[in-house]
Amino acid sequence: MAKTHMQLQEILFSQGFGTRRVCAGLVQQGLVTVAGEPCDEPSMDFEPKGLQFTAQGVAWEYHEKAYLMLHKPAGYECSQKPSTYPSIYTLLPAPIRQRGGGAAAGVQAVGRLDQDTTGLLLLSDDGKFIHRMSSPKHHVPKVYEVTAKHPVDDKQVQKLLAGVVLDDDPKPVRAAACVQTGENRLSLTLTEGKYHQVKRMIAAVGNRVEDVAGLHRSCIGSLALPDDLKPGQWRWLTAQDLLSIAAAPAAKA
Numbered sequence: 001m002a003k004t005h006m007q008l009q010e011i012l013f014s015q016g017f018g019t020r021r022v023c024a025g026l027v028q029q030g031l032v033t034v035a036g037e038p039c040d041e042p043s044m045d046f047e048p049k050g051l052q053f054t055a056q057g058v059a060w061e062y063h064e065k066a067y068l069m070l071h072k073p074a075g076y077e078c079s080q081k082p083s084t085y086p087s088i089y090t091l092l093p094a095p096i097r098q099r100g101g102g103a104a105a106g107v108q109a110v111g112r113l114d115q116d117t118t119g120l121l122l123l124s125d126d127g128k129f130i131h132r133m134s135s136p137k138h139h140v141p142k143v144y145e146v147t148a149k150h151p152v153d154d155k156q157v158q159k160l161l162a163g164v165v166l167d168d169d170p171k172p173v174r175a176a177a178c179v180q181t182g183e184n185r186l187s188l189t190l191t192e193g194k195y196h197q198v199k200r201m202i203a204a205v206g207n208r209v210e211d212v213a214g215l216h217r218s219c220i221g222s223l224a225l226p227d228d229l230k231p232g233q234w235r236w237l238t239a240q241d242l243l244s245i246a247a248a249p250a251a252k253a
Contacts (some may be wrong), residue, residue, distance in 0.1 A: 005046060017064060066126070070223060072119060091232050120218065166204065168194075175188050176191050
């Protein structure tokens, strides 16, 4: 039978609480409790699945892989090494940023949103999940709420549905769904992820995305950004959330 237990210091290390030496030290200093009971032996074995513990006063639950959603605010870059604006990774607690140790520690954003784009962003340390969600072969639909600079008309909507040509690809790209939601507003569903695609598609029909608060991603698959998750906040994805990501929303026309 495969071994399912892990030493406490290894559990802490896998969850991002420091190097193995640091994690062993936290335990030895009495800074770790499991189920409310202090533990001072780093090599003590536990079944990690569902294990709840505290380290240096931080309450935590063991997750073999990290799957998160973040409500990205404006003014943040989706980069580990931002050039102008702060990184989205500064919005996450240190253990999330340091999971697993090594050169590729921490979670990575699944795709990117521009610094001025807000909304639903997924993060994970599961490489297969990141590839599956990012690959254009899987056509995971993403819904964007667009505020345009100028009034929107039905002609623009029909062009977006029929397909527009962008300057770097002669093959037209089209919206999977497009609904006018206000005089200057659209709900646009895409299944591709080209560079600045929404902004370039809107420009291709003779309009432009409003500079301030003009672009917001509200859904990935059938997973909608929760109303109670405020800009800058994050939470773990549930099993149901992961199923919702894989499910395509009903197309609107």
